[in-house]
Amino acid sequence: MASLLSIIQRIRTTVYPPQPAKKDDAIRFGLLGASDIAPMAVINPAQSNPEVVIAAVAARDEVRARKYAKKYGIPIVHKGYEELVNDPSITAIYIPLPNGLHYEWALKSLQKGKHVLLEKPSVSNSTQASALFLHPPVPSNITPRPVLLEAFHVRFHPAFQRFLGLLDSDNIERASVTLNCPKYVFRPDNIRLQSKLAGGALMDMGTYGVMALRCVFGKESVECVDVKPRYVPKGKGHDEGCEEAMEVKWRWEGGAVGNLDVDLRRGVRGFGGWLGWIPWVSTPCVKVRHREVLLPSSEDEGLEHVLVKTVTLWNMLGPSFWHSIEILNQHTIQEAGSKKVVKTWMEKEIVKSYTWKEGDGTKGEEWWTTYRYQLEAFADRVKGRESVVWLDGDDSVRQMEMIDGAYGKAGLPVRPGDV
Numbered sequence: 167m168a169s170l171l172s173i174i175q176r177i178r179t180t181v182y183p184p185q186p187a188k189k190d191d192a193i194r195f196g197l198l199g200a201s202d203i204a205p206m207a208v209i210n211p212a213q214s215n216p217e218v219v220i221a222a223v224a225a226r227d228e229v230r231a232r233k234y235a236k237k238y239g240i241p242i243v244h245k246g247y248e249e250l251v252n253d254p255s256i257t258a259i260y261i262p263l264p265n266g267l268h269y270e271w272a273l274k275s276l277q278k279g280k281h282v283l284l285e286k287p288s289v290s291n292s293t294q295a296s297a298l299f300l301h302p303p304v305p306s307n308i309t310p311r312p313v314l315l316e317a318f319h320v321r322f323h324p325a326f327q328r329f330l331g332l333l334d335s336d337n338i339e340r341a342s343v344t345l346n347c348p349k350y351v352f353r354p355d356n357i358r359l360q361s362k363l364a365g366g367a368l369m370d371m372g373t374y375g376v377m378a379l380r381c382v383f384g385k386e387s388v389e390c391v392d393v394k395p396r397y398v399p400k401g402k403g404h405d406e407g408c409e410e411a412m413e414v415k416w417r418w419e420g421g422a423v424g425n426l427d428v429d430l431r432r433g434v435r436g437f438g439g440w441l442g443w444i445p446w447v448s449t450p451c452v453k454v455r456h457r458e459v460l461l462p463s464s465e466d467e468g469l470e471h472v473l474v475k476t477v478t479l480w481n482m483l484g485p486s487f488w489h490s491i492e493i494l495n496q497h498t499i500q501e502a503g504s505k506k507v508v509k510t511w512m513e514k515e516i517v518k519s520y521t522w523k524e525g526d527g528t529k530g531e532e533w534w535t536t537y538r539y540q541l542e543a544f545a546d547r548v549k550g551r552e553s554v555v556w557l558d559g560d561d562s563v564r565q566m567e568m569i570d571g572a573y574g575k576a577g578l579p580v581r582p583g584d585v
C-alpha cells in the first residue's frame with residue numbers, strides 16, 4: 167500500500183512539478199518537429215529546471231507547429247527546421263526526428279554553434295557516428311565546442327547506475343535483455359519500422375538493449391554469434407525488409423554471453439497472457455547471472471559451498487515510476503568430488519534507487535524521471551560543470567558499431583546514411 171502511494175505521489179509530482187523561476191542565462195532550447203516524445207523528454211523536465219527554457223519549435227507544417235506551441239506554451243514558432251537552427255536566440259537543439267534524419271540535423275545544429283541533445287539511436291550507422299562524434303566539421307571559431315549528447319536517458323537514472331554497481335563485470339556468465347512493445351502500439355507502417363528512415367527493432371528499442379549489455383560488461387563484445395530477425399508482415403506501406411523483432415547473441419571476452427530479445431510488435435502469447443500487455447511494466451528488464459563462486463564450506467571438509475549471484479533490473483526504461491533491482495543468491499552445498507547436491511537455498515534482496523545517495527550533495531528528487539536526470543546532466547555540461555553521469559561520443563560510436571555488426575551477421579545491410 168505504502169509503495170502504491172509513493173508511485174502515485176511520484177507520478178503526480180512528475181506531471182505537476184515545482185516550477186522555479188528561470189535564470190537569466192538559462193539554456194534556450196529549440197525543438198525540431200512537433201514530436202510525440204518531446205513533452206516527456208524535454209518539455210516536462212524543463213519545467214522544474216531553472217536553467218532550461220523551451221523557447222522554440224519548428225515543424226514541416228507551420229500550422230502543426232503553431233498548434234503544438236500553443237498546447238505546450240512555446241513562445242517562438244519557426245517555419246521549418248532550417249529557420250530554427252539559424253535562430254541566434256537559441257542555444258540548444260533537441261532532435262527527436264526519425265533516426266535517418268539525426269545525422270543531418272545534428273551536424274547542421276553543431277555547425278551553427280548549438281548544443282545538441284540527440285535522440286537515440288544517435289545516427290543511422292557507425293560511419294555516420296564516427297563522422298559526427300569524433301570528427302565533426304565544426305568551424306574552429308566556434309568556441310567553446312558545442313555539447314553533443316545521445317539521449318540515452320536511462321543511463322542517467324540512479325537505479326541504472328546502482329544496478330551496474332552491483333555487478334562484477336569480469337565474472338559474468340550471461341546477461342539477457344528483454345524489451346517488448348505490445349502489438350497494438352506501433353502499426354507496421356510506423357517510422358520505427360522503415361529501413362530507409364533507419365528504423366528497425368534493433369535501432370529502436372533494441373538500441374537500449376545493446377547499450378545495457380555494453381554497460382553490464384563494461385567493455386565491447388568480441389563477436390556477434392547469432393541473429394534471428396522477424397520481418398514486418400506484408401501490407402500496404404509496410405517495409406517487409408525491416409525487422410520488427412530481433413534476437414541477437416553476442417560473445418564477450420572469456421566466453422560470457424549477452425542476449426537481446428527485442429520485439430516492437432509482440433503478440434499476447436509472447437507475453438504469456440493479457441496482463442503482460444501492459445507496456446513498460448511487464449518486461450523491460452536486464453538479467454545478469456554471474457559465474458559460480460566457490461566459498462569455504464563450514465560444514466564439512468568434503469563439501470563445497472557454491473554461490474551463484476543473479477541480479478535483475480526490472481522496468482529498465484521507466485524506473486522513476488517504479489523499478490526493482492532483485493539480487494538472488496543461489497547457495498548450494500555439494501560433495502567436492504561427485505558434485506552431488508546436499509543442500510540448496512536462495513537468498514533474495516530487493517534494492518531501489520530513486521535518488522543518488524542520501525546527503526551526498528548530488529542533485530535529484532524521488533520523482534525525477536530518467537529524462538529529468540538527463541536534462542540536468544546536459545545543462546551541467548553546457549554550463550561547463552561536471553555531471554554525475556555522462557556518455558561521450560566514443561561511446562555512441564561503439565554503440566553503432568555493435569548494431570552494424572548485428573545487421574551484418576543477419577546478412578542485412580547497415581541502415582542507409584551517408585556522411
Ligand SMILES: NC(=O)C1=CN([C@@H]2O[C@H](COP(=O)(O)OP(=O)(O)OC[C@H]3O[C@@H](n4cnc5c(N)ncnc54)[C@H](OP(=O)(O)O)[C@@H]3O)[C@@H](O)[C@H]2O)C=CC1
Pocket residue numbers: 198199200201202203204207224225226227230261262263264265267285286287317319357370
Ligand atoms: N527517448 C525516448 O524515450 C524516446 C525516443 N524516441 C526517439 O525519438 C525520435 C522520434 O520519435 P517520436 O517522437 O516517437 O516520433 P514522431 O512520430 O512523433 O516523429 C517525430 C517527428 O519527426 C518528424 N518527421 C520529419 N520527417 C519525417 C518523416 N519523413 N516521416 C515522419 N515524421 C517525420 C515529424 O516532424 P514534423 O512535426 O515536423 O512533421 C514528427 O513530429 C526517434 O529517433 C525515436 O527513436 C522515441 C520515443 C521515445
Ligand SMILES: O=C1OC[C@@H](O)[C@H](O)[C@H]1O
Pocket residue numbers: 347358370371
Ligand atoms: O525510445 C523509445 O522508447 C519507448 C519505445 O516505445 C519507443 O519505441 C522508443 O523509440
